[in-house]
Amino acid sequence: MSDGYIKKATRHVNQNEDLIFERSSPGKKGYRLPPLDVPEVDYTKALGESARPDLGNMPEVSEMEIIRHFTRLSTWNYAIDLGMYPLGSCTMKYNARVNEVVARLQGLAEAHPWQPERVSQGALRIMKTLSDCLLDITGMDAITLQPAAGAHGEMTGILLIHACLNSQGNPRKKILIPDSAHGTNPATAAICGYAVENLKSNARGMVDIAALAAQMNEDVAGLMLTNPNTLGIFEQEIAKIAGILHQKGGLLYMDGANMNALVGKTRPGDFGVDVMHLNLHKTFSTPHGGGGPGSGPVACKKALEPFLPKPTVVEKPDGTLGFDYNRPQSVGRVRMFYGNFGMHVRALAYIMANGPDGLRQTTEDAVLNANYIRRKLDGVYDLPYKSASMHEVVFSDDLQAKKGVKTGDIAKRLIDYGFHPYTVSFPLVVHGALMIEPTESESLEELDLFIDAMKSIAREVEEDPELVKTAPHTTRVSRLDETAAARKPVLRWKPAPTK
Amino acid sequence: MSDGYIKKATRHVNQNEDLIFERSSPGKKGYRLPPLDVPEVDYTKALGESARPDLGNMPEVSEMEIIRHFTRLSTWNYAIDLGMYPLGSCTMKYNARVNEVVARLQGLAEAHPWQPERVSQGALRIMKTLSDCLLDITGMDAITLQPAAGAHGEMTGILLIHACLNSQGNPRKKILIPDSAHGTNPATAAICGYAVENLKSNARGMVDIAALAAQMNEDVAGLMLTNPNTLGIFEQEIAKIAGILHQKGGLLYMDGANMNALVGKTRPGDFGVDVMHLNLHKTFSTPHGGGGPGSGPVACKKALEPFLPKPTVVEKPDGTLGFDYNRPQSVGRVRMFYGNFGMHVRALAYIMANGPDGLRQTTEDAVLNANYIRRKLDGVYDLPYKSASMHEVVFSDDLQAKKGVKTGDIAKRLIDYGFHPYTVSFPLVVHGALMIEPTESESLEELDLFIDAMKSIAREVEEDPELVKTAPHTTRVSRLDETAAARKPVLRWKPAPTK
Amino acid sequence: MRYLPKSPTDRVQMLREIGCKSIDELFSPIPAEYRLGRDLKVPRQMAESEVIDYFRECAEANGAGYAVFLGAGAYHHYRPVVIDALISRGEFLTAYTPYQPEISQGTLQAIFEFQTMICELTGMDVANASMYDGSTGSAEALMMAVRVTGRRSAVVARTVHPEYREVMHTYTQHQGLPIREFDYLENGRVNMADLEKKITSDTACVMIQSPNFFGTIEDVAAVADLAHKKGALLVVSIAEALSLGIVKPPVEADIVSMESQSFGVPLGFGGPYAGVMATKEKFVRQMPGRLVGETKDSNGKRGFVLTLSTREQHIRREKATSNICTNQALIATMATIYMTIYGREGLKELAQQNLAKAVYAAGQFAKKGKILFQGAPRFHEFVVQTKQDPHEINNRLLEKKTIGGFPLQRFYPELGNAALWCCTELNTKEQIDAAVQAVGQ
Amino acid sequence: MRYLPKSPTDRVQMLREIGCKSIDELFSPIPAEYRLGRDLKVPRQMAESEVIDYFRECAEANGAGYAVFLGAGAYHHYRPVVIDALISRGEFLTAYTPYQPEISQGTLQAIFEFQTMICELTGMDVANASMYDGSTGSAEALMMAVRVTGRRSAVVARTVHPEYREVMHTYTQHQGLPIREFDYLENGRVNMADLEKKITSDTACVMIQSPNFFGTIEDVAAVADLAHKKGALLVVSIAEALSLGIVKPPVEADIVSMESQSFGVPLGFGGPYAGVMATKEKFVRQMPGRLVGETKDSNGKRGFVLTLSTREQHIRREKATSNICTNQALIATMATIYMTIYGREGLKELAQQNLAKAVYAAGQFAKKGKILFQGAPRFHEFVVQTKQDPHEINNRLLEKKTIGGFPLQRFYPELGNAALWCCTELNTKEQIDAAVQAVGQ
Ligand SMILES: Cc1ncc(COP(=O)(O)O)c(C=O)c1O
Numbered sequence A, B: 001m002s003d004g005y006i007k008k009a010t011r012h013v014n015q016n017e018d019l020i021f022e023r024s025s026p027g028k029k030g031y032r033l034p035p036l037d038v039p040e041v042d043y044t045k046a047l048g049e050s051a052r053p054d055l056g057n058m059p060e061v062s063e064m065e066i067i068r069h070f071t072r073l074s075t076w077n078y079a080i081d082l083g084m085y086p087l088g089s090c091t092m093k094y095n096a097r098v099n100e101v102v103a104r105l106q107g108l109a110e111a112h113p114w115q116p117e118r119v120s121q122g123a124l125r126i127m128k129t130l131s132d133c134l135l136d137i138t139g140m141d142a143i144t145l146q147p148a149a150g151a152h153g154e155m156t157g158i159l160l161i162h163a164c165l166n167s168q169g170n171p172r173k174k175i176l177i178p179d180s181a182h183g184t185n186p187a188t189a190a191i192c193g194y195a196v197e198n199l200k201s202n203a204r205g206m207v208d209i210a211a212l213a214a215q216m217n218e219d220v221a222g223l224m225l226t227n228p229n230t231l232g233i234f235e236q237e238i239a240k241i242a243g244i245l246h247q248k249g250g251l252l253y254m255d256g257a258n259m260n261a262l263v264g265k266t267r268p269g270d271f272g273v274d275v276m277h278l279n280l281h282k283t284f285s286t287p288h289g290g291g292g293p294g295s296g297p298v299a300c301k302k303a304l305e306p307f308l309p310k311p312t313v314v315e316k317p318d319g320t321l322g323f324d325y326n327r328p329q330s331v332g333r334v335r336m337f338y339g340n341f342g343m344h345v346r347a348l349a350y351i352m353a354n355g356p357d358g359l360r361q362t363t364e365d366a367v368l369n370a371n372y373i374r375r376k377l378d379g380v381y382d383l384p385y386k387s388a389s390m391h392e393v394v395f396s397d398d399l400q401a402k403k404g405v406k407t408g409d410i411a412k413r414l415i416d417y418g419f420h421p422y423t424v425s426f427p428l429v430v431h432g433a434l435m436i437e438p439t440e441s442e443s444l445e446e447l448d449l450f451i452d453a454m455k456s457i458a459r460e461v462e463e464d465p466e467l468v469k470t471a472p473h474t475t476r477v478s479r480l481d482e483t484a485a486a487r488k489p490v491l492r493w494k495p496a497p498t499k
Numbered sequence C, D: 001m002r003y004l005p006k007s008p009t010d011r012v013q014m015l016r017e018i019g020c021k022s023i024d025e026l027f028s029p030i031p032a033e034y035r036l037g038r039d040l041k042v043p044r045q046m047a048e049s050e051v052i053d054y055f056r057e058c059a060e061a062n063g064a065g066y067a068v069f070l071g072a073g074a075y076h077h078y079r080p081v082v083i084d085a086l087i088s089r090g091e092f093l094t095a096y097t098p099y100q101p102e103i104s105q106g107t108l109q110a111i112f113e114f115q116t117m118i119c120e121l122t123g124m125d126v127a128n129a130s131m132y133d134g135s136t137g138s139a140e141a142l143m144m145a146v147r148v149t150g151r152r153s154a155v156v157a158r159t160v161h162p163e164y165r166e167v168m169h170t171y172t173q174h175q176g177l178p179i180r181e182f183d184y185l186e187n188g189r190v191n192m193a194d195l196e197k198k199i200t201s202d203t204a205c206v207m208i209q210s211p212n213f214f215g216t217i218e219d220v221a222a223v224a225d226l227a228h229k230k231g232a233l234l235v236v237s238i239a240e241a242l243s244l245g246i247v248k249p250p251v252e253a254d255i256v257s258m259e260s261q262s263f264g265v266p267l268g269f270g271g272p273y274a275g276v277m278a279t280k281e282k283f284v285r286q287m288p289g290r291l292v293g294e295t296k297d298s299n300g301k302r303g304f305v306l307t308l309s310t311r312e313q314h315i316r317r318e319k320a321t322s323n324i325c326t327n328q329a330l331i332a333t334m335a336t337i338y339m340t341i342y343g344r345e346g347l348k349e350l351a352q353q354n355l356a357k358a359v360y361a362a363g364q365f366a367k368k369g370k371i372l373f374q375g376a377p378r379f380h381e382f383v384v385q386t387k388q389d390p391h392e393i394n395n396r397l398l399e400k401k402t403i404g405g406f407p408l409q410r411f412y413p414e415l416g417n418a419a420l421w422c423c424t425e426l427n428t429k430e431q432i433d434a435a436v437q438a439v440g441q
């Protein structure tokens, strides 16, 4: 293995660790309760038939072992805190620690969602301030912070479109979705009762205006557009797109997953979008936490406001803030309480730490980084679409496929080079896609290491394709058998059968 | 390399990282200050000749890079949180997270040491409560929390002896120190102006009573005894030892580094000790932090109390607590303010989480663990002293030395097996010592893995001594050249000469 | 900006290498008329200390340190400090979804442990990696029941959390999946007769919550019998996961949808929490959400991967079991750590303490008002009916830094001046006595 | 006990394998008459929540949230949150002294960076890995000067922190190393004439502090000249490390002993802090404390190790340069992170802010009292002389949740009703104005 080319990583001794159940033994304890200050109650009597005999295989371990267990596990993960994480479409940017600190302030972390408004003014102020910021950032008129993630925001947005059109007499039947769209888009449309109609991209990787015009009609409720789209390309004909939609009474939904390319530079509300979601866990830096939580606020134009989920945050005549539940036209509630409030706190902290200048610089750096990578790797990897890139760039494995090496193999080999891979095989419009989004959080030095690694792997593909196809070689587990996992799923631990 | 025998660890990809200075470039910023709310001052004018032109090579980096830099560095360390850390004499036990939480409570973390006593009652209460606990644990009469570590406590204790004897007319000239003692003992005696006289251990690894009786005379101020001593052996003749000292007007100092073997089971104050220090960073679980901070309270008998460093914590007539600075016989102050208060907080939290039953069980488990290891490894490694072990056990490399493998080599090979090594080559009374202190924090499973590793290494010594002599083989750096480091010391980074 | 790792010269150099004269060139794809020519109207760039000051002020204006007697779907339990110590490690906090298993085994094993523990606690065969929360999870459960049975309506108990019911309505409104509700009895349990009336041959599932919104523990087996007899599935929603420490698991259910907020997740003004769905093995391919499965690497070593993703949107798009993508992984990890800390004995002991507090409190409140829904077992919530409007009582309590029970008028007007009170291990006897006294004034 | 990873059966099994009938057997080496037959008198075993409650109460009885105008050797600066986020990682927090460099490169590299930064800031060639604090460090510096020069006395300015001077006295009292003190001038700087009188051919070193205890910046070069002329070393003690952001480094000194608490270390009622000693290259083998040095591994790769340990107690025992073993490594790492965050520009900008606050405050206080020690440059501390006893003023300020300046009577009775005030970036104009007003009442 040509470890000599690897500059960013080295192998190091790393702890093994069994499943927590395999560490458990009766009588170990990781907790202690304070003495009970009220009379004890025999729960078997109090609950009768509903009483539980025991808790089966729940673990019994000490605090020391718990610290070690999860600390050891954590060392098996790659993370933003360790290095570049160029997952396209995921905006893996720096998650500032101050955000974690403020989210844990007692008055916020211990606030019950149903405590009286009188003692919730702090939380309400945060929601209101964040809402105002996001409205100016998007150029929209009204907003809900309730959705828990991007897909949830999409659903909320499409429900808004449904309700709005319905209030005009006809909710319509179809949603148009470009072939480059993320899977949540069509899945969302389906949940909302719409049929999905695919819209083909043109050779420049953008919406084909003629096709759109042809497909648009009175059956179409709207278009779900990602802008910049998943190829990292800004839809330059956005005005025409919105025009075509609006002319036929449809509405333009924007998937705001890629807002990191736009914040402070342009506003969807200004270029014709009617409703959109934001991913606070992407653009606004709330941590991904190994898959979530996220937060997917939905912003919309005035016409859609009456339909927003309830409650909304409003300023009351006495100047205090409160929740408005009295919204007869609302699509209803998409989540209990008010959404992932803890993520609202973090997103607002991010905005405040940046200010208008910082947000703009952030966007500029994100786009600068992507274009730098593009320039350096163009030719080393095939660039299927030549349109200008915004915050991400999508290559294909065309050149490497000739040696039998696929995007997934190159990705695995990047691991040996000390990087998290890019997004593999998405968007679907590019065969064998390498979707690279560096975000603004990468230094020139880290980018150069990445570029260097990508070039080195391309060389390896020529010289020793097997090396790449069997990567990674430096991790504590080698390539895992995903097919076997799906064929005979083992989804939980069970004690070894005793006899 | 026979990785097949290694059960506890695997190699995994790990990030490289340069020195922070090598990441620096002008104009990067990791900070931002709030706007100044008073008029600006031109410091070059205000300070004149005393003004500094610039800050040389101090780094300029962003917050993101700082997080990555130190996170990456951290992954190069072994730690208690990752696994067993059987450093003899160091008592590497679990450091509970709740201790870190309480030490960071605003009223404690932001308290100025000279704020008025009226608003310091909380801190004083903590110091008083901890003092009371430690006094009962040691069986002593009075205490100071001022010393910053064990060695600092030793100095304080020997100064107390000096002052006490001096008040009786003659501070005397010598301190007796067993040959098994820690290096801080003789170094301390020297600082306090005493000559050091060595005391040989007997064949059982204990103080040779006859030798002590012979060496004790009116020139001897005291004996610095570690009990259990650094061989992990309880000085069973402790009553005789104290008697011999006291009879000739000397005082018995106990190095309390090994109190983890005694807490709740026996009290130095009961077996004749006059003055002793405790290592809160050992017995009382305050974290070592890569070398410190520690805390070394000194407890003493009534006779020595007048000489304690000032100030002491006292209860005032009005029931509040305060500092007493009016101590004319005091040896003086050994540190500014009141010692490492943050460590006092943590130690008290540890005591409260344990209670009397927990502390006793802790001691029992510590001793149980050491004896389990001893039983399992006796014969595999040479056990030079057969006396009963308390909380640690000391083997020698006698058996392995025949193959040219030294204790230091075995230690390095343990690293490949996923363990931190034991203490190497100490105490000096054992040639080629392997000093193993598991503490109570190790589970039976972890102990068995350790024993297994030690046995496996012993086998490797027989079969392939080179493998052991060149270990470690799994770390990001291999054996480092300590001789070269000392020969031509490079103690700081310097920019590469430009030209 | 202090988060950005670039010096001005870095930017100049990069632009030069790209071949651009200015950064604006890179934004030229945006039509000029849409380029923003002004600063955003957001607060000016602040120092870290200023950010903290701002949120500290907000936190202080938010009932910090009040005694809380609210439950109703969000529970105030002690959170052992090791949870935050562990999930604050960058390796958990700042990792993405574990799509690359070779460098994500930490997250994957933790979630596999989560799935296992949820199975142990609920008595189901399989559990997923998390849903957004209990309310959306319950909506997804209905939709799953529809997929499993091919039937197209649902019957939901009125004692299911009112906001869960609202969410279910929102989700299903355009799916041709009507939801009928059925009533409760005077003992707080579901009205079986009413259920029997409302269930039809098109009922995909019956949904109950246990302990239900009034704190009453349902007779799950009986409801299951009825549902199954009619060919419907039984979905059990659990809003207070801690109840499973002493309450029999709903093994008779076909799908369990649980909110795990009680397991070490801060109240946090309503989120983030973590839902989770569990079911029988045979239904797993209709289950929404991510799943972690065990497998082997090319050397035969155990490892974990995301699996059965053909159910999911990124593969199946409009035919997926759900549109969910980002879930609540870190919160599920919190819950995993919490369940590990308390474990087999601790969850029981803790649940017993909660029960004891509620029994004591209900006994005390009984002297000042009427405790509704007697005659069926309860966990740690109970409904107190008073002469006075509970809003007034609560206003009085606020002066004593106490947040009283949840007034039920909004959702159950038929109960009059009733409020839902909750007592957990964090409510001291002293707090309870003081609250009882204030109620009785 | 929840920290102990053993089940009762584990213990039984282990005893059996050891061949013991009971755990008491293992304690039989302790003579029976000394075995403790009762429980220790310490608080009963508490739940984690109870431990937190106890300390929270203590913290609340400890001036939480007061405005602080105290400096005098312990400074109130803003602590960026990344410091605690990073040093809370178990790999830093729970590691021992890096005796095994192959698995301690994290700590070692961090300390090497610390040493480098301290050199950059102080203008010295080498710095050690830390001392307990500034006070003990100053005592060690005197002892080092004795070793270097072979002379056996020292002259120390009265403007060195009074508690540092007490500690120096304690350390040296039995070493035959008399310390003489020399006086200050009306402008707050040391009295060179007095120094010249007190310095002798047996003077190992002259020690000054700069900024000194009154906040006055000394003319280090002039003192160095005099000391060197007499064959003595100059030791400069620095209690406020942040001053080095704008104050010329004491390059003329032979030894610098610095307290680095200002660099991101909490006030913490006085500790833990971190001292550090720096010196000229030629004196390094007389320096106390640990040192990290650069070296190579067997493959030629750069790495770091503890080095020059033949100076230390574990090798040299009674002949060691000091008895120090455990130092303040984690606190030094805090300081390293802090210095990295602010860096080349930030330390300067921050020091400027501190200066500006103090200049403003002194200007305001001048209206209500007399500012002593005019005519020499100051950093962020100043002495205010008032008609009233400063203790009374401070009592009044306490009512306004403000902690006033340090009354100097105890250490400098000649200054009368004088108090030492300190303003940092954390003292707002509002706080300053309010304090000034209260002083003037
Ligand atoms: C373009 C796009 N749309 C939608 C989503 C879905 O967002 P979420 O995962 O927050 O539900 C994603 C997330 O990966 C995305 O990249």
Ligand SMILES: Cc1ncc(COP(=O)(O)O)c(C=O)c1O
Pocket: B089, B090, B149, B150, B151, B152, B182, B184, B185, B226, B230, B255, B257, B258, B279, B294, B296, D324, D325, D326
């Ligand atoms: C037996 C013994 N005595 C004294 C000490 C010195 O303690 P400290 O390092 O806290 O100064 C140690 C520390 O390793 C020790 O093991």
